[in-house]
Amino acid sequence: MSYFTIAGVQLQAPHHGDNTDAMRARIEMLVARFPHVQMVVFSELMAHGASPLNAQPMPSGTEAMFCELAEKHRLWxxxxxxxxxxxxxxxxxxxxxxxxxxxxxxxxxxxxxxxxEAGVESGTEFVVFDVPNIGRFGVSICYDMWFPETTRTLAAMGAEVILHPTMTDTIDRDIELSIARTNAAVNQCYFFDINGAGALGNGRSIVVGPSGDVIHQAGIGEEVMPIEIDMNRVRREREAGLRGLGQPLKSFRDRQVDFSLYRSETRSTPFLDTLGPLAKPARRDIEPY
Structure with missing residues (x-):
């Protein structure tokens, strides 16, 4: 089987707090209305908001609740x-x-x-997982996609679909839409970039096909996006090329160039070291007349 239906949920969050009841209700309504859906994807930090003060050890009660919902409805x-x-x-x-x-x-x-996003540690492990008889999926979160190495690594690990929850409420969302399309095209994969709405995002979730084509782009309010994908499309385009043209994954595999930047023990270069510290911009004083 090569067909699989994924529903991205752009939920309208009322606040930066406990939104789990709204998520549960949305899953129940989604399954009743679209019983063919096989996987549901929400946006970044939707369950408890964007404050690290809400952190919990895992496994947690919230995670257990989601596990019960997945089992009840037989969903990923x-x-x-x-x-x-x-x-x-x-x-x-x-x-x-x-x-x-x-x-x-x-x-x-x-x-x-x-x-x-101060006070939050960086993860170091890439994650892919297999849906039996369907294919391989990879995951990343929000700012990860700004670094092409992350999506390229998932593709090199065999991911055919990237699931990418985000929480963007800033004026750079239009740039992220371009990045999502680029990530899909250069890695010849589906890319589900699911944003929140209301207090936890400015919407405009986007689902992109392996040619960089926009399958769907949401508005700024609450929206459910059940989309059937075809894994054979990924496999064919990786074999024959994007629109029968470029084959970037094969070209990357067969490259002769050695990217020495990634072998640096300091993971930096003299130029990058001149850019200064990673800090918020300071307010500039205005010279008096």
């Missing part, structure tokens, strides 16, 4: 992400839950939105 469920407490550290963590209600993996956001 990506309930966005939540802040995870690990001793004194806090991570931005996404759970992958299968239709048996089991957490098959957890992914920790690799690139917190620094300097603004």
């Amino acid at each position: 469920l990506i309930p966005g992400s939540m802040f995870e407490q690990v001793g004194e550290l806090v991570y931005n963590t996404l759970s992958v839950i299968n239709p048996q209600g089991q957490v098959v993996n957890r992914f920790r956001k690799m690139f917190p939105f620094r300097p603004y």
Whole structure:
């Protein structure tokens, strides 16, 4: 089987607090209306909001509730992400839950939105998972997609679909739409970039096909996006090329160039070191007349 239906949920969150009742209600309504849906994906930090003070150790009661919902409706469920407490550290963590209600993996956001997402640690492990008889999926979170190495690594690990919860409420959302399309095209994969609305995002979620084509772009309010994908489209385009043309994954595999930047022990270069510290811009004083 190559067809699979994923519903992205752009939920209208009323506040930066406990939104789990709204998420539960949305899942119940979604399944009743669209019983063919096989996977549901929410946006970043939807469950408990964007404050690290709401971090919980995992497994948690909230995660267990989502596991029960996944099992009840026989769904794959990506309930966005939540802040995870690990001793004194806090991570931005996404759970992958299968239709048996089991957490098959957890992914920790690799690139917190620094300097603004202060106090959140970086994850270091890439996560892909297999849906039996369908294909391989990869996950990333929000700012991760600004670093092409993250999506390229998932594609090199065999991911055919990237599930990407985000929480963007800033004026750079239009740039992210371009980045989502680019990530899909250069890695020849589906890309589900699911944003929140209301207090937890400015909407405009986007679902992109493996040619970089926009399958659907949401508005700024609450929206449910059930979309059937065809894994054979990914496999064919990776074999024959994007629109029968470029084959970037094969070209990357067969490259002769050595990217020495990635072998640097300091992971930096003399030029990058001149850019100064990673800090919020300071207000500039206005010279008096």
